[in-house]
Structure formats: C-alpha cells, structure tokens
Amino acid sequence: MLYANALGISEAELFGDSPAPTHPAENGVLTGSVVAIPILPWVWEPQRTVDAVYDTSRDDLMLDRRQAVKALAITAGLPLIDPAQRWLSKTAYLSEETTHSGRIGIEEVARIEATADVFRTWDHTHGGGLARKAVIGQLNEVADLLRETHPNDISLRLFHVMAELSKIAATMSWDCGMQTAAQKYYVLALQATKPAGDRHLGASILASMARQLLYLGHPQDALELIRLALDGVRSTITPRLLAMLHTREAWAYAALGRPEAFRKATDSAEDAFAEISDDDDDPVWITYFDAAELAGVTGGRYLDMARKDRRYASDALTYIGKALQLRQHSSMRSLALDQVGLSQAHLLNGDLDAAVSVGITATHTATQVQSDRVREQLKDLYKDIKPLREPAVVGLAQHIRETLAR
Template sequence: MINRRAATRALSAAAVTGTALLDALEGWLQPASADGKPRRRGRLGERDLDALEATTRAFRTWDHQYGGGLRRKAVLGQLSEVAAALDEHQRDPIERRLHGVMAQLSGSAATMAWDAGQQRRAQDYYRVALRAAHAAGDTHFGANVLAGMARQMLYVNHPQDALELVRLAQDGVRTSAGPRLRAMLHTREAWAYAAMGRHAAFHRATRHAEDALSSAAGVEEPYWIHYFDTAELAGVTGGRLLDLARTDPHEHAAAASQEIRAALAQRGPDASRSHALDWIGLAECSFLLGDVTGAAESTHHAVSAAARTQSGRVRQQLAHLYPYTVGRDVPGPVREARDKIRDLLAR
C-alpha cells in the first residue's frame, strides 16, 4: 500500500526545511511595515466583513470535521476574493479585519493541502497565513499557524525544525495566550520530543499541557482554538504514545490505548476525521498488544468512520494499518477487516 520510509522521503523533499524555513520566519514578531503602493478606493463595510468572517468560520469547521476534499476549492475562491479586496484602499479597521480573514482562510487552505499530502503547497499557504496574521496584528493566530507548520515538519520527520517552530510560536504569545492555546502548543512541543526519543521531556511537556487546559473553563478564547479540549488532548497524547509504542510496545501501547479510548468516549463521531484517526490508532494499539479480536473490531470501526470523511490523512493512516492485517494464518475477522481496508482505499 504505502512504504512509510519512501513516503517520508517524498514528503520531506517537497517541503522546505531547516535554516531556509526557520530564518524566513524569525521576523514574524516585528511590527508590520506600512504598504505604500497606490490602490483603488475600497467599498467594503462592517456588514461585508461580518459575512466574510462567518463564512471563514464555517470553512474551518468543515475542515476540522471532514478534511478538505471539494471544499478546498471554495476556500481558495473566497481567498482570491479577499486578496482582490485588499488590493483596494480600505479603511484601517476594515483592512485589519480583512487581513485577519485572509490569515484564517489561508490557514484552512494550508491544512487542507497538508491533509491531502500536498506539502509544498501547504507550506506556501502557511506562509501567507502568517504574513496576514502579522498584518492583522493577531499574534495568537500567528502562533497557531506556526504550530500547524510544526505539525507538518513532524509528519515529514524533521522534529528539530518542529521544536524550533513551536518555540518561536511560544515566544510570541508567552504572556498573552489563553489556556487552550498554551496547551495546544505544549502538545506540539511534546510531539517533537517524542519524535526525538526524549521520553522525559515528552512527559514533562504533556503535563504542562494538562495543567494549562485545567484552567480553561470560563476563559474566553478565539473560536478557532475551542476544539482543543480534554478529548483532543487525550487523542493527541494517545497518538504520541502510540508513536513510542511502535518501538517499545510493552512500555507504551497500553497507555496509548487508554488515552485513545478516553478521546473516543468524549468526542464521538461528529468529529469525523479525529474520530476515524482515533479508531485507527486504537486498532494499532490492539495489534501491538496482541489483542487480535479487539484489533479486528477496532479496524471495522475505523473503516466505517473513514468512509464518512474525505481526509487523505485518514486514508494514509489506514494504509499504515494494513500490514498488521496481512499474513497466512490471520483469523477470519482480521481477514475481513483487511478486505474492508483494501476496498475503501481502492475507491
């Protein structure tokens, strides 16, 4: 299905890494310079911006639930319209809000491209999002963009770059971020440590995330970080423990299973993409623990959940699960699960 090392090499080649990436982002905390280019007079008003922001919010909700798919074309079309509006001379408050809309649309486009495996295109949109957040004066969303770029680096096996990006994000919001944003950044930090084999640092960063999230009740934060709750923390932690369990299943597989089950119990099928990823992770935990019956059952749930989302990442993770189901003497339920995976991936 997919050779993991070959896929990692291909993705890494498609994305900018190292100094070429990091040095270009160092200035994100400096004040934005004025744009003196001549422009036409703009005609947008507050009501227009209200509608644009509502649309942008809907796009982010779609992406979080289902993955990009056909909705990415709608996001790119809206992004083009906003860019055209910024070519006009808008009033200062309108222009700042327009930059904020562009940041969030570009962030959604980046996540959708990344989910589809288009690494370089995702990186380009992340850069646009960071520049737009900078122009809008929105350091919190800028930190969120850097966290997305860090996640991308982790998927292409560059954990040191990911850690640098997370630290750059944390530097920008250290005294102003709310508890959910702080917790999310700590989980990206923990992810990088896990990928580097730094187990103690991983557990320390995870505790920081738990401590930050424990104070989130009643704190007002931007809508785009509301998804990060105890279910998301459990799912992310379980996924990182699963990463560790692939090299040491006796030490980490049971803990990974426990965290993923907690995520499944809390967020349910409405979070389509995350729900599918949880079931895939739980199936792999069961295979690593030697629980063949549980693995087959979880794989059936995973395929059913995957069929309800357009996420390329979900299908890639299913392909990584497939080798566990291959073998001459596998039980009938595992063979059935294997056939379901094959049928879904062949569509």
C-alpha cells in the same frame, strides 16, 4: 492493481509474493517525497503579502490537483526556520489612519468572516477534499479586496480573515495530499497575521506548520517552530492555546525519542488545560482544542512510542479510549484517526480481537471523510496486519483495501 494503487504498494507486495522493500527517508522526508527546496513566499510587507496570496490562490484555482499531489517537496531546516524568525519582529503595520472608504463595509466583512467559520467547520467535520476550491476562491477574493485602500478597521479584519482562510486552505490542501501547497499556504497565513496584529493566531499557524513537519519526519525543525510560537505569545497566551502548543512540543520530543521530555511537556499541556475557565475569551479557531483533542493527541504520541517500545501501548489505549469517549461525532476526521489509532494500539498490546473490531469501525468512519491523513493511517494499519493470517485479520485487510480503493 486498484488495491495496490490505493495502498501505495506493488501488487507483488500486496499478495505476499515478495517481501516489502524498505525505503529509508531522505533528509527526514517521507518515502515518495521529492527532496527539494521549493520557493516559499517569504514576504512580510502587507501589500507584498496580499500580492503573494492573490497570485498563489489564482494559480491554484487553475491547477490540476492530480499534478499538484505529485509535488511533495517541502522546505525544512534553515531555509524554513530562519525566515520564520521574522514573525517575532515588533514592526507595526497599518498604523496610519485613512478616511478612504473602500467598496465594502463592516457588514460585508462580517459575512466573509462567517463564511470562514463555515469552511473551518466543514474542514473539521468532513476533511478538506470537497471544499478546498471554494476556500481558495474566497481567499482570492479577500486578497483582491486588500489590493484596494480601506479604513484601518476594515483592513485589519480583512487581513485577519485572509490569515484564517489561508490556514484553512493549508489544512485542506494537506488533506488532499498536496503537501507543498499546504506549506505554502501556512507561510502565507503566518505572514498575514503580522498586519492583522494577531500573535495568537500566528502561534497557532506555527503549530500547524510544526505538525506538518512532524508528519513528514522533521521533529527538530518542528520543535524550533513551537519554541518560536511560545516565545511570541508567552506573556499574553491563553490556557487553551498554551495547552495546544505544549502538545505539539510533546509530539516533537516523542518523535525525537525523548520520553522524559515528552512526559514533561504532556504534563505542562494538561496543567495548562486545567486552567481553562468559562471566562476565557478564546477565539473560535482554537475552540476545537477540547479535552477530546488533548487526549487524542497525547494517545497518538504514546502510540508512536509504542512502535519502538510496546510498554507504551497501554498508555496509548488509555488516552485514545478517553478521546473516543469524549469526541463529538461532528469531528469525523479526528474520530477516524482515533479509531485507527486505537486499533493499532490494541494490536501492539496483543489484543487481536479488539484490534479487528475497532479497525472495522474505523474503515466505516473513514468513508465519511476526505482526508489524506486518515488514508495514510489506514495504510499503516494494513501494513501492520498484513503479515498475520488469522481469518478475522484477513477480513479487516479486505475492508481496508475496499475502503482505500473507493
């Protein structure tokens, strides 16, 4: 029963007593999700955004995470895309200078910003499970500070760090399997970028929202958000941010079954990445997107296409292999995803021994992160190898079951 629960399948299916049932996605949402339209906090006025962040984070701190994980409903389609369009509006916020001194100064704001950097690093290194509540608590404190009046320079930085913390909270919520909460925090993060005056951060948040939609089976909506992001920053975008957005665009085309459009967007991503120079003043939140990330994301999409056409498996092996050669071991979640993906690519390419060897390494790496994405990809690998009866494969299946049951 423990293994069956960890793998999200029945005991009969686990032990081969009955064929695996098929669960077609409803309205493009992953199997097991509740298809509904939850109320997202779409507000664009600064103080209403502050109130929404404060109320959401306060309630979240008192939430039973096990119950929250069961709430898998997300908003998609027009109820999501239409309100997001307002991000493009030219409305200026916080334009009136004030001499009022709040209860914090620049040094205190700098310490909050440094804390956000620590949380971001923790997320990249270990996944979101262990630090999520700490991020939510810090976010609530920043929202509480913004309920007061501050000089404009401090308010701008507080809104900016609120947007960053909301984005980190969204990613960590996702890693905890809390899809509804993740989408809500992404929306709050996007709204906070308006008074912060940071279009580039807003474009990055839209890309994260698109990635979640792609994960949940909504590629057309994801593509709309990426186009919105590109429209918002086209005249000022940096090469690194442009490269990242094009990888998301390519991901959507791959999911839509459009290989030529995928290749074109991938070429655009690689061309943009080649333009990165040491003189670029990239903010810290985009520096994660390096050569390893570019190769890993591209390889993952070739892997997706190889599931329908195995001719793409060799491309997946090439790109994911490159990502693993370049990947810093401080990014354990990405390392685990690459390793699982490489095992799956070897399996599709017909190299069973390599698939098993890399798969065992991946299960060990997976024990070092708290990530629902890694767990789900391990489950997919398990389902891929489950019909096989070779002794080496049986050993890998046992490793995966034990890893997911911990």
